[in-house]
Amino acid sequence: MAEHTIELDEILDTCLARIRTEGWRVDDCLAHYPAYRDLLEPPLRIAVRLQQAQAIVPSARFKAEASERLRSRLQSSRRAPLARSTIRANAITHPIRRIFTPGKWRTLPAALGLVVLFSACTTGVVHASDSASPGDPLYGVDRGVEQVWMSLTPNSDKKLTLQVTFADERLLETETLAGRGNTKHLDDALNNYDQAVADITRLAEVANGEDREALSQLVDQSLSKHQARLEALLDKVPEQAHKGIERALEASQNGRDKAIEAINKHGEDHPGQGPPDKSDDSGPSDEKPGNGPSDKEDKSAKPTDDKPGKDQSDKKDKEDKSQKLEDKPGGGPPDK
Amino acid sequence: MAFTVDWAFNNDESRLLARAIQGDGDAFGVLYGLYMEAIYRYVFLRVGSAAEAEDLTEDVFVRAWEALPNYRITQHPFKSWLYRIAHNLIVDYHRKRKPVELADEDLQENPAMPSSLPEDIVEHKQEAGILATAIQTLDKEAQMVIVLRFVEGLSHKEVAEIIGKSEAASRVIQHRALAALNEYLGG
Numbered sequence: 001m002a003e004h005t006i007e008l009d010e011i012l013d014t015c016l017a018r019i020r021t022e023g024w025r026v027d028d029c030l031a032h033y034p035a036y037r038d039l040l041e042p043p044l045r046i047a048v049r050l051q052q053a054q055a056i057v058p059s060a061r062f063k064a065e066a067s068e069r070l071r072s073r074l075q076s077s078r079r080a081p082l083a084r085s086t087i088r089a090n091a092i093t094h095p096i097r098r099i100f101t102p103g104k105w106r107t108l109p110a111a112l113g114l115v116v117l118f119s120a121c122t123t124g125v126v127h128a129s130d131s132a133s134p135g136d137p138l139y140g141v142d143r144g145v146e147q148v149w150m151s152l153t154p155n156s157d158k159k160l161t162l163q164v165t166f167a168d169e170r171l172l173e174t175e176t177l178a179g180r181g182n183t184k185h186l187d188d189a190l191n192n193y194d195q196a197v198a199d200i201t202r203l204a205e206v207a208n209g210e211d212r213e214a215l216s217q218l219v220d221q222s223l224s225k226h227q228a229r230l231e232a233l234l235d236k237v238p239e240q241a242h243k244g245i246e247r248a249l250e251a252s253q254n255g256r257d258k259a260i261e262a263i264n265k266h267g268e269d270h271p272g273q274g275p276p277d278k279s280d281d282s283g284p285s286d287e288k289p290g291n292g293p294s295d296k297e298d299k300s301a302k303p304t305d306d307k308p309g310k311d312q313s314d315k316k317d318k319e320d321k322s323q324k325l326e327d328k329p330g331g332g333p334p335d336k
Numbered sequence: 337m338a339f340t341v342d343w344a345f346n347n348d349e350s351r352l353l354a355r356a357i358q359g360d361g362d363a364f365g366v367l368y369g370l371y372m373e374a375i376y377r378y379v380f381l382r383v384g385s386a387a388e389a390e391d392l393t394e395d396v397f398v399r400a401w402e403a404l405p406n407y408r409i410t411q412h413p414f415k416s417w418l419y420r421i422a423h424n425l426i427v428d429y430h431r432k433r434k435p436v437e438l439a440d441e442d443l444q445e446n447p448a449m450p451s452s453l454p455e456d457i458v459e460h461k462q463e464a465g466i467l468a469t470a471i472q473t474l475d476k477e478a479q480m481v482i483v484l485r486f487v488e489g490l491s492h493k494e495v496a497e498i499i500g501k502s503e504a505a506s507r508v509i510q511h512r513a514l515a516a517l518n519e520y521l522g523g
Contacts, residue, residue: 042515043511043514043518049467053381054377054488054489056377056464058372059386067365071365079405082359082360172363179369232369
């Protein structure tokens, strides 16, 4: 019984795949498997009919209101969302811990940078940059924290990794504004995203490329997914915003191709071990007017390479992350 | 010494999830945009009403948001986890309410399957309602298997993980459910 079910099921799957991808009809499948015709026909016809339900979508009204409705329900849920700046302050413990690990002290400017960062955090200014989207008066503070973070990041590969995260942040801001129907600042957000992608390309050109494959994969996967998210945005924004999104899509595609090419080229130029860090591997370039509080990166605050002891520190970071993510078990099995 | 991609995840969804776990509502909003339609479809086919499906879909995501600190990224894919939450909410929903036969006026609120022709829209709305009614004649486990396999396109392995049974069990449930649907729909 079991073997028979498996065999029929596999034929059913093959037929459904061919109907979907090769334009087969049910009769073509039945003709292809004459020995199974009687057993195959009923489930195949039902399965094909069920697949039509893949086209079911919620009403346009629901889709239009969904984001705002969910936001409102999350606010009143047992777990209200946190300010993004608070989240970032938590995440930033990684580079800070790395820098203060015994034997890994950096230069005085790095420590001073941290003092500035902590001062900003503790005075509540950063915490107050709640919305952290273009148009918010304190958005610049939020971006300033990113610049300090970038300047404290010790080597060019990590700067590139961080910049990918920042590009993700820019896209999230764009999605947030689109979800709120704020078309006024949507173009600013898209410009910021374009700039973030351009910075990825620029940092890719100076990256060490110690693990080319990982870097290349990170850029490829991240920007490919950004493109899918940008395409999804086209359905959610008014017509006048399409031009900006299409421009961002093009920037993302070109940026991904150029960055991957640069990473791979760099690896070919320096086969095996990567070269020492370049001193000019600065963080993102100047932002569009009106975005960051201080556009120029303070290069003097940049720490030196942190390779000695790196493995141990990375291991601890991963353990911390893993422990955090696996703290408690997920939801129980479904009700039967 | 190989460079390790740390404090930034390799995967876009994992990054969004990690942020949502930390309390980032905007990141969770993006995940909502990614999975809302799939969860809606799943719920609609199991409750048969567009209005109820909309409310329950929202409930699934609110429940997921509240339970996120307990979610383990490495254990189940996020989408599978959402289906499990959806299933539990649907079971609760059916416990509280008796199943209602779909009347003609209910079909008016059924979701349309995209089409440019008005007559196609009506036909598709009717088909969506008929399929939902047929699926609801199955037992709960068979409903899950049928919708996840043929509407959402999941593999037996993925379905087995969601229903908490073996792949072989998933195949057997599917086999019987298709036979029951064939009988109901007069195939």
